[in-house]
Amino acid sequence: MNRRGSFELALPLLLALVGLLAWEGLVRALAIPSFVLPPPSSIVAALVGDFASLARSALVTLAMTTLAFAAAVVFGVGFAVLFCQSEWLERALYPYAVVLQVTPIVAIAPLVVIWVGIDHPDRAVFILATIVAFFPVLSNTVLGLKSADRNLHALFRLYGASRWQTLVKLQLPSALPLLLGGAKISGGLALIGAVVAEFVAASGASSGLAWRIAEAGNRLQVAKMFAALAMLSAVGIGIHTGLAWLERRLLHRWHESALPRAEE
Amino acid sequence: MSASVGGSDRGALLSIAEVTKEFATGTLAVDRIDLAIHERDFVSLVGPSGCGKSTLLRMIAGLVPPTTGRITWSGAKPRLGFVFQDATLMPWASVRKNVELGLELQGAERSLRAERADVALALVGLGDVGKAFPRELSGGMRMRVSIARALAAEPAVLLMDEPFAALDEFTRERLNDELLALWAEQRLTIVFVTHSVYESVYLSNRISVMSGRPGRITDEIQIDAPFPRDASFRSAATYHAYCERVSRALRRPSPSSGGR
Numbered sequence: 001m002n003r004r005g006s007f008e009l010a011l012p013l014l015l016a017l018v019g020l021l022a023w024e025g026l027v028r029a030l031a032i033p034s035f036v037l038p039p040p041s042s043i044v045a046a047l048v049g050d051f052a053s054l055a056r057s058a059l060v061t062l063a064m065t066t067l068a069f070a071a072a073v074v075f076g077v078g079f080a081v082l083f084c085q086s087e088w089l090e091r092a093l094y095p096y097a098v099v100l101q102v103t104p105i106v107a108i109a110p111l112v113v114i115w116v117g118i119d120h121p122d123r124a125v126f127i128l129a130t131i132v133a134f135f136p137v138l139s140n141t142v143l144g145l146k147s148a149d150r151n152l153h154a155l156f157r158l159y160g161a162s163r164w165q166t167l168v169k170l171q172l173p174s175a176l177p178l179l180l181g182g183a184k185i186s187g188g189l190a191l192i193g194a195v196v197a198e199f200v201a202a203s204g205a206s207s208g209l210a211w212r213i214a215e216a217g218n219r220l221q222v223a224k225m226f227a228a229l230a231m232l233s234a235v236g237i238g239i240h241t242g243l244a245w246l247e248r249r250l251l252h253r254w255h256e257s258a259l260p261r262a263e264e
Numbered sequence: 265m266s267a268s269v270g271g272s273d274r275g276a277l278l279s280i281a282e283v284t285k286e287f288a289t290g291t292l293a294v295d296r297i298d299l300a301i302h303e304r305d306f307v308s309l310v311g312p313s314g315c316g317k318s319t320l321l322r323m324i325a326g327l328v329p330p331t332t333g334r335i336t337w338s339g340a341k342p343r344l345g346f347v348f349q350d351a352t353l354m355p356w357a358s359v360r361k362n363v364e365l366g367l368e369l370q371g372a373e374r375s376l377r378a379e380r381a382d383v384a385l386a387l388v389g390l391g392d393v394g395k396a397f398p399r400e401l402s403g404g405m406r407m408r409v410s411i412a413r414a415l416a417a418e419p420a421v422l423l424m425d426e427p428f429a430a431l432d433e434f435t436r437e438r439l440n441d442e443l444l445a446l447w448a449e450q451r452l453t454i455v456f457v458t459h460s461v462y463e464s465v466y467l468s469n470r471i472s473v474m475s476g477r478p479g480r481i482t483d484e485i486q487i488d489a490p491f492p493r494d495a496s497f498r499s500a501a502t503y504h505a506y507c508e509r510v511s512r513a514l515r516r517p518s519p520s521s522g523g524r
Contacts, residue, residue, distance in 0.1 A: 254399060255355070
C-alpha cells in the first residue's frame with residue numbers, strides 16, 4: 001500500500017481511538033450510570049462475554065440480508081429487463097414499484113407479519129428486506145439498459161442481432177456499472193430492512209441481531225446493546241466491502257470509474 | 265443540373281430514386297435524392313453539417329426507412345459494413361471480441377471468428393493488440409479497430425459516416441492512405457460521408473455535393489485522377505483544381521428551396 005493509502009486508513013482509526021479514550025474518560029469522570037451510557041471497556045467485555053450468541057445472531061442476520069439482497073437483485077434486474085422489452089409493461093408497472101419504494105417499510109411491516117410472519121417471522125423479514133432493497137437495483141438497471149450506445153444498437157440491427165443477443169451482448173454489459181452501483185445501495189438497504197423487519201416481526205422464535213438488541217434493551221443491558229450494534233456495523237461494513245470488491249473486479253479493465261485517478 | 269443524375273442508371277449496384285426523409289418532428293432531412301452507386305465505386309457525400317448526409321447513409325444501410333422514394337440493390341442486398349464517426353467500440357470487450365462482433369451476431373463458429381478477426385486486425389496494421397481493451401488504445405488505433413470490425417464480416421459495401429473527423433490531421437491522412445489501399449485490395453465499394461473537401465477529393469472517384477437542409481444533391485463531380493494515389497497527388501495541380509471545384513459547388517446556393 002502506498003503512503004497515501006495507509007494514511008487514509010490510519011486517520012479514521014486514530015480518530016476512533018481518541019474518541020473511545022475520551023468516551024471512557026468522560027463516563028468515568030462524570031460517573032454516568034452504566035445503563036445510560038456504558039464505557040467502551042464494558043462494551044468490549046460484553047462483546048467478548050456474549051461472543052458466541054452474538055456471532056450466531058450476526059450470522060443469522062447476515063444470511064437473511066444476503067438472501068434478501070440476492071432476491072432483490074434477481075427481481076430488480078428481472079423486472080428491468082421486462083420493462084426494457086415492453087414500454088407498456090413499464091408504464092403499467094413502474095408506478096407500483098415507486099409506491100413500494102416510497103411507502104415506509106415500518107408501516108408495511110405489521111401487515112406482512114400478520115400475513116406470513118405469525119408462525120414464520122423469518123419469512124416476514126425476508127419479504128420486507130427484499131422490498132426495501134429491490135428498488136435501487138430496478139431503477140438503476142432500467143437506466144443502464146436504456147443508455148446503451150445508439151450507434152452500437154444500430155450496428156446490432158445491421159448485423160441482424162436477435163432481441164436476446166442485443167440484451168445479453170449489448171444492453172446488460174452497458175448496464176453493468178449502474179447495476180452494480182444500485183446493488184451497493186441495495187446491499188445496505190437489505191441490512192436495514194432485515195433489522196427493521198426483525199424489530200417488528202420478532203418474537204422469541206427469532207434470533208437475528210435486531211432481536212438481541214431488543215432483548216438486551218428490555219433488560220437494560222445497554223453494554224450488550226452496544227456490542228450487538230458493533231456487530232451489526234461489522235456486518236454492514238462486510239457487505240459493503242464485498243460489493244465494492246465485486247464492482248472493482250468486474251469493471252477494472254474497462255470502466256472509467258475504476259481507473260486510477262489522474263495525477264494532479 | 266438534371267434532377268435524376270443517376271437514379272435510372274441500369275448498371276448500378278445501388279439505385280436511390282426520389283428518396284425523401286421527413287422526421288416525425290416535421291423536419292425535412294433529405295429531399296428527392298437520386299444517386300447511383302456502382303460496384304467498386306468510392307463515392308463521397310460532401311455537404312455542410314445538418315444536410316442529411318448521415319441520414320442518407322443510414323437509409324442506405326437500412327437502419328432508417330425513407331419516407332418516400334426507393335432504395336434498391338441490384339440482386340440480393342450485399343453484406344454491409346458501417347463505420348461511425350466515433351469508433352463506437354464496446355468498452356467492456358477486448359479488441360478481438362469487438363472485431364468479432366458482426367460474425368458472432370451472425371452465428372459464425374469460434375474458430376472462423378478468430379481467424380477472420382486476426383486477418384482483419386492485420387489488415388489495419390493492428391496484429392498485436394487483440395487482447396487490449398479499447399480504452400488502452402489511442403483514438404487513431406480505435407478507429408482502425410472499428411474499421412477492422414467492419415472488415416471482419418467481409419462486407420461488399422462499406423458505409424462510412426465521417427470516420428476520421430475526430431482525428432488529428434496527421435492520423436487522418438495516414439488512415440486515408442490505408443483506406444485507399446484496403447479499398448483496392450478488398451475490392452470494396454465505399455460510400456463515404458465527410459465535410460472535408462480535401463478528404464473527399466483525395467479518396468473518391470466520384471463526389472456528390474449536397475446542399476444544406478433540406479439536403480439535396482446539387483452536383484456530382486467525377487474525380488478522374490488515377491489510382492493508386494499518394495501524397496504527391498495532394499500537391500498536384502489537378503488535385504487543387506478539383507478541390508476548388510467542389511468548394512465552389514458547396515458555396516452555390518441551394519437551387520430549389522422555393523422552386524417547387
